[in-house]
Each structure stands twice: as structure tokens, then as C-alpha cells.
Amino acid sequence: MHKVVIVGAGFGGLAAARALIGTQVQVTIVDQRNFHTFQPLLYEVATAGLDSGDVAYPIRVIFGKADNVIFRMAEVVGVGWEDRQVQLADGDSLPFDSLIVASGATARFFSIPGADEHTFPLYTLSDARKLRDHTLRKLEEVDAHPDDHPDGALTFVVVGGGPTGVEVAGALAELLDVATTHDGFRFHRDDGRVILVDGADRLLTPFRDTAAGYAADTLAGQGIEFRMGRMVQAVRADQVELDDGTVIPTQTVIWAGGVTAEGTIADQIDLKTGQNGRLVVGPDLTVAGHADVFAVGDVAAVLWGGDEPEKICPQVAQVAIQSGTYVARKIIADLDGRSTPPFRYRDKGIMATIGRRAAITQLPNGRIIRGTLGWLAWLGLHLWYLVGFRNKIVVFINWSWRYLSWGSGPRIIIGEIAADPGEAENLNGDTVKQ
Amino acid sequence: MHKVVIVGAGFGGLAAARALIGTQVQVTIVDQRNFHTFQPLLYEVATAGLDSGDVAYPIRVIFGKADNVIFRMAEVVGVGWEDRQVQLADGDSLPFDSLIVASGATARFFSIPGADEHTFPLYTLSDARKLRDHTLRKLEEVDAHPDDHPDGALTFVVVGGGPTGVEVAGALAELLDVATTHDGFRFHRDDGRVILVDGADRLLTPFRDTAAGYAADTLAGQGIEFRMGRMVQAVRADQVELDDGTVIPTQTVIWAGGVTAEGTIADQIDLKTGQNGRLVVGPDLTVAGHADVFAVGDVAAVLWGGDEPEKICPQVAQVAIQSGTYVARKIIADLDGRSTPPFRYRDKGIMATIGRRAAITQLPNGRIIRGTLGWLAWLGLHLWYLVGFRNKIVVFINWSWRYLSWGSGPRIIIGEIAADPGEAENLNGDTVKQ
Numbered sequence: 001m002h003k004v005v006i007v008g009a010g011f012g013g014l015a016a017a018r019a020l021i022g023t024q025v026q027v028t029i030v031d032q033r034n035f036h037t038f039q040p041l042l043y044e045v046a047t048a049g050l051d052s053g054d055v056a057y058p059i060r061v062i063f064g065k066a067d068n069v070i071f072r073m074a075e076v077v078g079v080g081w082e083d084r085q086v087q088l089a090d091g092d093s094l095p096f097d098s099l100i101v102a103s104g105a106t107a108r109f110f111s112i113p114g115a116d117e118h119t120f121p122l123y124t125l126s127d128a129r130k131l132r133d134h135t136l137r138k139l140e141e142v143d144a145h146p147d148d149h150p151d152g153a154l155t156f157v158v159v160g161g162g163p164t165g166v167e168v169a170g171a172l173a174e175l176l177d178v179a180t181t182h183d184g185f186r187f188h189r190d191d192g193r194v195i196l197v198d199g200a201d202r203l204l205t206p207f208r209d210t211a212a213g214y215a216a217d218t219l220a221g222q223g224i225e226f227r228m229g230r231m232v233q234a235v236r237a238d239q240v241e242l243d244d245g246t247v248i249p250t251q252t253v254i255w256a257g258g259v260t261a262e263g264t265i266a267d268q269i270d271l272k273t274g275q276n277g278r279l280v281v282g283p284d285l286t287v288a289g290h291a292d293v294f295a296v297g298d299v300a301a302v303l304w305g306g307d308e309p310e311k312i313c314p315q316v317a318q319v320a321i322q323s324g325t326y327v328a329r330k331i332i333a334d335l336d337g338r339s340t341p342p343f344r345y346r347d348k349g350i351m352a353t354i355g356r357r358a359a360i361t362q363l364p365n366g367r368i369i370r371g372t373l374g375w376l377a378w379l380g381l382h383l384w385y386l387v388g389f390r391n392k393i394v395v396f397i398n399w400s401w402r403y404l405s406w407g408s409g410p411r412i413i414i415g416e417i418a419a420d421p422g423e424a425e426n427l428n429g430d431t432v433k434q
Numbered sequence: 435m436h437k438v439v440i441v442g443a444g445f446g447g448l449a450a451a452r453a454l455i456g457t458q459v460q461v462t463i464v465d466q467r468n469f470h471t472f473q474p475l476l477y478e479v480a481t482a483g484l485d486s487g488d489v490a491y492p493i494r495v496i497f498g499k500a501d502n503v504i505f506r507m508a509e510v511v512g513v514g515w516e517d518r519q520v521q522l523a524d525g526d527s528l529p530f531d532s533l534i535v536a537s538g539a540t541a542r543f544f545s546i547p548g549a550d551e552h553t554f555p556l557y558t559l560s561d562a563r564k565l566r567d568h569t570l571r572k573l574e575e576v577d578a579h580p581d582d583h584p585d586g587a588l589t590f591v592v593v594g595g596g597p598t599g600v601e602v603a604g605a606l607a608e609l610l611d612v613a614t615t616h617d618g619f620r621f622h623r624d625d626g627r628v629i630l631v632d633g634a635d636r637l638l639t640p641f642r643d644t645a646a647g648y649a650a651d652t653l654a655g656q657g658i659e660f661r662m663g664r665m666v667q668a669v670r671a672d673q674v675e676l677d678d679g680t681v682i683p684t685q686t687v688i689w690a691g692g693v694t695a696e697g698t699i700a701d702q703i704d705l706k707t708g709q710n711g712r713l714v715v716g717p718d719l720t721v722a723g724h725a726d727v728f729a730v731g732d733v734a735a736v737l738w739g740g741d742e743p744e745k746i747c748p749q750v751a752q753v754a755i756q757s758g759t760y761v762a763r764k765i766i767a768d769l770d771g772r773s774t775p776p777f778r779y780r781d782k783g784i785m786a787t788i789g790r791r792a793a794i795t796q797l798p799n800g801r802i803i804r805g806t807l808g809w810l811a812w813l814g815l816h817l818w819y820l821v822g823f824r825n826k827i828v829v830f831i832n833w834s835w836r837y838l839s840w841g842s843g844p845r846i847i848i849g850e851i852a853a854d855p856g857e858a859e860n861l862n863g864d865t866v867k868q
Binding site: 033034035051052053054056057058061063064065069070071072073074125129136143144179182183184393394398410411412413414 | 467468469485486487488490491492494495497498499500503504505506507508524526559560563570574577578613615616617618619620824827828831832844845846847848
């Protein structure tokens with residue numbers, strides 16, 4: 001039986017594996033986590049709007065009934081090209097006839113001093129939970145000493161004005177609203193600042209000007225401040241420094257400045273990489289020199305195809321899903337002796353939510369849907385793509401509930417994931433129970 | 435203003451603080467966690483039936499609108515009796531006129547060698563999540579090497595045949611059912627064993643014989659094995675040894691063998707403790723020698739009152755709730771110059787769930803409701819007492835969903851909370867992203 005190994009169970013890997021269910025190939029999908037993460041809603045987990053389980057779905061549940069798909073929880077450490085095996089950290093290896101690399105990316109820090117060490121990226125569920133715990137702890141710290149807390153303890157700096165940056169900034173402003181109106185914190189809403197920094201001169205560069213202007217107005221109405229056209233020069237534990245010399249005291253810098261495949265498994269497996277460490281692929285998504293090795297999603301420099309054969313697709317969920325599905329179909333077509341036309345990305349538009357009842361949808365024809373209608377479109381689409389019916393229901397209820405009451409949202413500090421293990425020990429109380 | 439400090443936001447502390455909302459006293463409720471834990475459902479979190487956020491409720495949301503109640507997230511390290519202040523780990527202290535100690539208990543290991551080190555208690559949310567991660571990891575490990583895994587990797591030993599032990603044993607058996615029928619694990623259901631050990635000769639000693647018999651039959655029908663009348667002699671990383679010399683190979687021992695106040699803050703504050711380290715209290719729940727210091731819930735040896743003035747109440751949620759409410763009312767009555775009759779526990783019956791559509795409710799008059807009706811009573815009562823309307827809805831949906839489909843349940847390994855930090859690092863992939 002033809003063996004397909006898929007590395008990674010994000011949008012790309014999952015789409016490929018799903019498209020291979022019930023076909024004549026034997027699939028093994030490998031991920032170091034036992035769940036798929038719905039990344040577009042990580043900012044909601046980070047800002048205590050949703051719970052971890054709402055955006056995570058057990059991979060086994062998806063393939064439990066599929067006879068030809070096996071899940072393996074393991075870390076991939078390399079690929080043996082001679083013996084055609086994927087090498088796992090536990091010493092095992094998985095032989096393959098076709099390999100799909102769908103291992104995703106990681107935060108891109110542009111070698112900015114301190115960025116890796118002192119900022120919170122937002123790419124994994126673990127990232128989101130760390131940011132939530134940290135943020136809620138800062139609120140508690142300031143509340144405990146309302147007149148005597150470090151400068152910047154309530155200042156949240158978001159680096160990056162793309163959809164993730166805009167979404168997390170809006171959600172942080174909402175969290176500060178709820179905290180001061182519903183949670184009895186003893187500081188004023190105005191004590192909390194959310195500052196968005198971006199090197200471009202406007203937000204949401206992939207969107208049209210009108211959409212970006214609408215987003216900026218909406219965020220400004222929520223009290224968010226902007227430092228546009230500014231680059232981050234350095235990040236330290238208690239401040240961030242911009243390229244004009246401005247220093248912003250802060251203990252929380254959220255890194256939404258883009259992703260890279262550099263430093264991931266992608267550059268340890270001897271394949272050709274291009275800009276940002278993304279694997280270079282041909283129009284059929286094979287990697288150079290390997291007719292049976294494919295790369296999809298964020299890890300790959302997927303070509304747009306069609307009228308724009310040289311254009312590289314953005315690192316978004318739709319590209320991952322479409323490229324994953326394409327590769328699955330191509331593998332089957334190859335085995336059946338059928339030919340497959342080159343990959344062609346079908347742009348379905350882009351979306352960003354900005355806050356309560358405010359979102360932007362930009363259709364491929366450039367039309368903008370915004371405000372409540374844009375928000376409803378955003379809600380509907382995210383619920384549609386969210387994996388698992390239970391998760392859809394629970395997220396829908398959470399959203400409805402928050403929309404009606406403001407009151408909900410799991411604003412709990414799980415505690416085990418503090419940056420400082422000593423701190424976690426105290427907060428957990430595993431030794432001293434209170 | 436009369437200052438009341440409440441140490442702990444479990445059932446007892448929360449009930450006291452709630453009963454003091456809008457009264458003439460100034461309340462500070464202190465907990466090292468920012469959430470209240472609904473302990474009766476921790477076994478569901480541990481067995482991947484519910485998500486953490488479903489059984490945790492942010493304390494601030496409860497008191498956010500209460501002008502006279504302040505929440506402080508902090509660890510209590512002592513009490514200064516001279517200056518009447520509760521001392522916090524961060525160096526602050528909270529002055530009080532009345533003090534309510536509601537700090538709960540911790541697992542009781544009876545000095546059994548290895549028990550503290552190698553078993554999983556089930557008293558805190560952190561405990562529950564550790565057990566879930568560990569259990570799901572064991573399933574993955576065995577799946578990765580179906581023919582070559584350590585003896586006992588799929589053997590789950592539950593120590594304690596009270597409600598917690600019975601509930602977790604039943605839920606583990608269900609988890610094994612679901613794992614092998616829905617999740618595509620490559621081992622057989624029969625490879626997984628759940629063994630319940632108890633020193634008594636029957637389950638559920640607080641229940642009548644018929645109820646215990648029903649529970650035993652139901653659990654046996656789920657494939658659970660019993661070692662009744664046996665004590666645990668020692669626990670090691672890969673086995674548990676019983677007092678008859680039997681050695682059971684296992685990597686997962688769940689400790690449901692009771693709780694103690696020993697080793698908690700209760701024995702660091704110079705108050706008289708009795709059996710199990712519980713604080714000795716009078717009929718009005720004051721601790722000996724302190725007319726304005728009260729103890730409630732698991733940390734206190736609460737007297738039953740009424741016809742049984744010497745009987746000590748069990749460490750259950752109802753006792754905590756009733757004793758907490760009593761103390762709050764007594765403090766107000768004292769300030770108003772009214773007298774308060776001694777505490778009297780109103781037994782509302784006891785409950786245990788055993789699995790899908792099987793539970794026992796024993797009413798105070800000894801009547802037993804079991805089977806589907808008992809299960810519905812159990813569901814209803816737990817939903818009623820679960821804090822927060824959103825949590826009630828989400829838990830209800832989860833239960834309905836699982837009842838209809840078996841398929842749901844957040845079987846995700848969060849990963850950060852592995853026992854071994856090195857392991858957590860790998861599984862998180864914070865350094866090497868896949």
C-alpha cells in the first residue's frame with residue numbers, strides 16, 4: 001500500500017489527511033500535539049474570551065473511523081532521504097512513499113534584541129494561554145497595589161497591524177473594559193493602555209484603504225493608541241524601544257509581527273528554502289528535486305497560480321486548506337495515472353474582526369462588508385470552519401452570551417504555565433495548599 | 435467598618451462571602467487562584483469529559499458588583515494574632531476584625547511510601563489537568579508501540595472506594611471505551627484495566643448496602659476490577675503493592691483516599707487542630723480561644739449539631755456551603771446584637787455517579803434513588819450548584835452531547851503541565867516548532 005506521511009496537523013495537514021480518507025493510500029499524520037488548533041481564534045483564548053478546549057480539537061476524533069489514517073503523536077526531528085523515512089524524537093521512524101510537509105511556521109522576530117525573550121507570540125495554543133495568564137496576573141498585581149505598581153504594568157503593546165494585531169488589540173481593550181466594569185478591579189479603565197505599533201503607515205495592509213480607515217477609527221474609539229510607521233528597536237523586560245528613540249514602559253509586548261519557517265523543522269531537512277525559510281515548491285507543490293515530497297500551508301512558499309504564477313500566497317488558513325487538499329488529490333491522481341493541473345489559489349476574501357459587532361470582510365472583487373454585517377459574516381465563517389460540532393455550539397453560545405451580557409469569558413489563570421517555574425509553584429500551591 | 439477576611443474561595447469561603455454581600459461589613463476574600471473550582475466535577479476534567487473552564491469560575495465575576503467585597507489573589511502564609519492581620523506571601527498583610535478560615539484540605543497519603551510522589555490526587559483543577567494529560571499520554575505511548583510497551587501502561591489503579599474513587603473509576607472505563615471505539619487507538623479495550631482498591635470490604639461506605647451493591651454491579655459491568663479489603667502498602671513509579679503482597683504493574687495511580695488539613699496553612703497558624711489536622715471549632719464554628727475567628731468547610735471539624743452534637747460532619751460541599759453561610763449570618767447577627775443558635779447541619783442526602791445513566795442518590799431518610807432517575811437527579815443538582823450561568827449551559831450541552839454521541843469531550847493534552855519539565859518542553863515545542 002502506498003504510504004503517505006503528513007507532518008503537522010494544522011489546517012494544511014488536516015485538509016490533506018481528510019481528503020485522503022477512504023482512498024487507496026495508507027496515511028500517517030504526525031503532530032507533537034494530539035489536537036488541531038483553530039489558530040484564527042487564538043486571540044480569543046489569549047484575551048479570556050474562549051477556553052482552550054473551544055479552539056482545540058482532538059485529531060483522533062477526526063480520523064477515528066478512518067481505516068486508512070493513523071495518528072501518531074510525536075516530534076519530527078528529521079527526514080532520511082536515503083531510506084525515505086521520517087525520523088521521530090523517540091527514535092522511531094515512519095517510512096513513506098509520499099511525504100507532505102505541513103509543519104507550519106513560528107513567530108518571526110527579525111533579530112530584534114529581546115523580542116524572542118520578552119514578547120508573547122500568538123501562534124500556538126500554548127502561546128495564547130501564556131498570554132492570558134500573564135495578562136490576568138498583571139491586572140491582579142495592579143489591583144493588589146493600586147497606588148504603587150510598576151510603570152507600564154497596565155500597558156499592552158501590540159507589535160504588528162495585520163489582522164492578528166488588530167484583533168488582539170481590540171480584544172485587549174474589551175478585556176480592560178470588562179475588567180473595570182464587571183470584575184471589580186480597583187483601577188480605572190484609563191489606567192490601562194493598548195498601543196499598536198507597525199512599520200507601515202496604516203493598518204491592515206492587505207485590505208483597501210477604506211477598510212483600514214474604518215478599523216483605525218473603530219480601534220481609536222476603543223481607546224487604542226497607534227505608533228504607525230515605527231519599528232521596534234529593542235524589547236526589554238519592562239519596556240519597548242522604538243526606532244525614533246521613544247521608550248514605552250510595558251511588561252506585556254504581544255508579537256503579531258509575522259511568521260517565519262526559519263528555525264523550524266523545515267530548515268533541518270535539507271530542502272531548498274526561500275524567503276522567510278519557506279520551502280520552495282513548484283506549481284504542483286512538490287519541493288525541488290523530490291517528485292513525491294510536497295509542502296503546504298505556512299511552511300511553503302505556495303505559488304498563487306492562474307494569472308499570477310509567480311506571486312507567493314500569504315500565510316493564511318485558506319491557503320493551507322486549499323494547498324493541503326490539492327496535494328492529497330494529486331497523490332491519488334498520480335497513482336491513478338491521471339494528470340493534475342497546477343495549483344491555483346481561489347481567493348475567498350480576507351477578514352478581520354475589530355471588536356464587539358465590528359469586523360471587516362473584503363471580498364476578492366474588492367468589495368468591503370463592515371460593521372455589524374461584516375461581524376456576522378466573520379462569526380458565521382469562523383463557526384463554519386471551526387472543527388467539531390460541539391466546539392461550534394460552545395463557541396456560538398460563548399459569543400452570544402458575551403454579546404448579551406459582557407459577563408462571561410473564562411478569565412481564569414491556570415497558573416502552571418507561568419514563565420517562571422518558581423512563580424508557578426507558588427501560584428499552583430502544589431506544596432502549600434490554601 | 436468591621437473588616438472580615440475570608441481565606442479561601444472554595445465552597446465554604448464563597449458561601450460566606452456571598453452571604454455578606456450588601457451587609458455592613460467590609461469583606462476581603464483571598465485565594466491563590468483567581469477562580470472558584472467546582473470540585474465535584476474535577477473527575478470529569480481528569481477524564482477529558484469537561485474542559486477546565488467549565489468547572490472553574492472567576493471569583494471576580496461573582497463579586498464584581500458587590501461594593502463591600504474585595505478579592506485578593508495571594509497566597510496566605512500566616513496570621514499575626516497580635517496585630518490581627520493575615521500575612522500574605524508578597525509581604526502584604528490584611529487586617530481583620532473577623533477571620534473566616536476556609537482554606538480547604540489536601541490529599542491524605544497516610545505516610546504510605548511513594549504515595550505522595552507517584553500518585554495523582556484529585557482535589558484541585560491542576561490535579562485534574564495533570565491526570566488528564568498523563569492518562570492521554572499513556573494511551574498515545576501504547577498506541578505508538580502496540581506490541582512493545584511497558585507492563586501496566588494501560589492499567590489505572592484507583593485507591594479509594596468513596597464517591598470520588600467510584601466516579602473516577604467509572605469515567606476512566608468510559609474513556610477507555612471511547613478511546614477504542616471512536617479514537618482509532620490501536621489497542622483493544624481489554625488491554626486497558628481499571629482496578630479499584632479499598633481497605634473496606636465494600637464500596638461507598640456512607641451509603642446503604644443496596645446502593646453500594648448496585649454501584650459495584652454497575653462498575654463490574656464496565657469491566658472494573660476490585661481489590662476490596664486491601665490496603666496499599668507502597669507506590670512506585672511502575673507498580674503499586676498491596677498489603678497481601680500483590681504487586682500490580684501500573685504507571686497511573688489515582689489517589690481518592692481521603693483528604694487532610696495537615697500540611698496546609700491550617701497547621702501553621704497556631705490554632706487547635708484535631709483528627710486529620712482539621713481545626714477544632716465550637717458549636718458556633720469559632721475556633722477555641724478566638725471569639726472572632728471561624729473555620730468552615732474541609733479545613734474544620736464542623737460539628738453536626740442538633741441531635742448529634744458530637745458527630746463531626748463529612749468533608750463535602752454541602753457542609754462547606756452551610757457552614758460558610760452560617761458564619762456569615764452569625765457575624766452580622768453579632769454586630770446587630772442578636773444571638774445565633776448553634777450550627778446545625780441539614781443533611782440533604784448524598785450522591786455518586788457511576789457512569790452513563792447510572793448514579794445513586796441516598797436521601798436523608800435512607801431512601802435510594804438509582805439508575806436513570808438517580809442520574810437525572812445527580813445531573814440536575816450539579817447543574818444547580820455549578821457557579822455561573824454560562825458554565826451551566828456549557829456543561830449541560832457537553833453532557834447532552836456526550837450522551838447522544840459519545841464523541842465529544844476535550845481529549846486534548848495541554849502539555850505544559852507534564853510532571854517532568856524537560857518533557858513538557860519537548861511536547862510544547864516552544865523551541866522546536868513542528
